[in-house]
Amino acid sequence: MASREETAEETALGHPIRIRARARNGITEALVLMPHPMESGFRRTGQGGVVPAHYITEVQITVGDRTVLEATLSPAVARDPLLSFRFRGGRPGDRIRVSWVDSAGVRRADEATIV
Amino acid sequence: MANKRFIPAHACGPDSRSPSDPERRTRLVQGGTLMGLVACSLLKVPSAGARSPDPLPSESHLAGIVDAFGGIPVTGDEVRVTVPATVDDGALVPVSVESSLPDTREILIVVEKNPIPLAARIRIPEGTEAFVSMRIKVAESGSIHALVRSGGQVYTASARTKVTLGGCS
Numbered sequence: 001m002a003s004r005e006e007t008a009e010e011t012a013l014g015h016p017i018r019i020r021a022r023a024r025n026g027i028t029e030a031l032v033l034m035p036h037p038m039e040s041g042f043r044r045t046g047q048g049g050v051v052p053a054h055y056i057t058e059v060q061i062t063v064g065d066r067t068v069l070e071a072t073l074s075p076a077v078a079r080d081p082l083l084s085f086r087f088r089g090g091r092p093g094d095r096i097r098v099s100w101v102d103s104a105g106v107r108r109a110d111e112a113t114i115v
Numbered sequence: 116m117a118n119k120r121f122i123p124a125h126a127c128g129p130d131s132r133s134p135s136d137p138e139r140r141t142r143l144v145q146g147g148t149l150m151g152l153v154a155c156s157l158l159k160v161p162s163a164g165a166r167s168p169d170p171l172p173s174e175s176h177l178a179g180i181v182d183a184f185g186g187i188p189v190t191g192d193e194v195r196v197t198v199p200a201t202v203d204d205g206a207l208v209p210v211s212v213e214s215s216l217p218d219t220r221e222i223l224i225v226v227e228k229n230p231i232p233l234a235a236r237i238r239i240p241e242g243t244e245a246f247v248s249m250r251i252k253v254a255e256s257g258s259i260h261a262l263v264r265s266g267g268q269v270y271t272a273s274a275r276t277k278v279t280l281g282g283c284s
Contacts, residue, residue, distance in 0.1 A: 027244070040252070068242070069240070069247075070237070070240070071236065071237045072236040074234055075231060076251055077250070078251055078252050082249060082250050083249050088242045
């Protein structure tokens with residue numbers, strides 16, 4: 001069971017952040033999915049060991065030089081964090097960038113175009 | 116809902132979350148029982164757990180968290196917390212928080228009965244709406260609180276959810 005969980009973790013970490021952002025009437029609606037195991041450190045393996053904590057700690061979302069959202073997450077955020085939010089401004093064609101860092105120091109950043 | 120299409124298959128891990136998977140319920144029940152036991156033991160020892168790089172205050176009670184963020188909580192309908200009244204799987208609970216208070220700069224989501232109650236701290240820059248929706252783990256039935264910082268004051272609101280199967284955080 002332990003080895004299967006490790007495989008799951010690698011799989012989740014290897015996936016790009018998925019970003020959907022749609023500008024309508026001056027408001028951009030964004031939906032961000034960050035594949036990550038978000039291990040709490042409380043979960044037991046079948047062998048009675050504990051799966052070590054490993055979770056995204058900081059998320060930053062920017063459009064150009066402007067930060068549109070920043071979040072600090074705890075392991076109580078569900079696996080593969082999904083964030084939905086809205087901001088004023090943002091035009092179709094603008095690039096939106098999402099970056100995270102996790103408790104192991106792993107970083108990831110991906111971009112998408114606002115439609 | 117459009118959201119559903121957006122969630123890739125791997126979002127649900129190696130195990131299929133399809134309701135047609137007959138083994139899943141068994142696995143979840145076994146896992147949930149274990150997690151419940153783990154959660155209970157952890158609740159008695161709030162300082163347990165080696166979470167070294169922790170940027171969030173490790174307060175174990177709502178009052179402590181409110182203190183840590185400064186301010187007397189004010190309850191009003193300006194802050195709205197939305198959670199399902201009942202959820203089957205505590206590992207994946209959708210929650211959204213919306214504030215109509217002017218100058219809302221921060222939203223905190225706190226799960227009353229989790230071993231780590233503070234789930235997320237969201238900073239709202241100028242120009243971003245005071246709204247956030249995300250998915251959290253909820254260990255057992257209880258209140259989900261939102262703390263909103265606006266104009267130097269901290270406001271709270273909460274909603275209750277009943278969890279069939281705890282999503283041990």
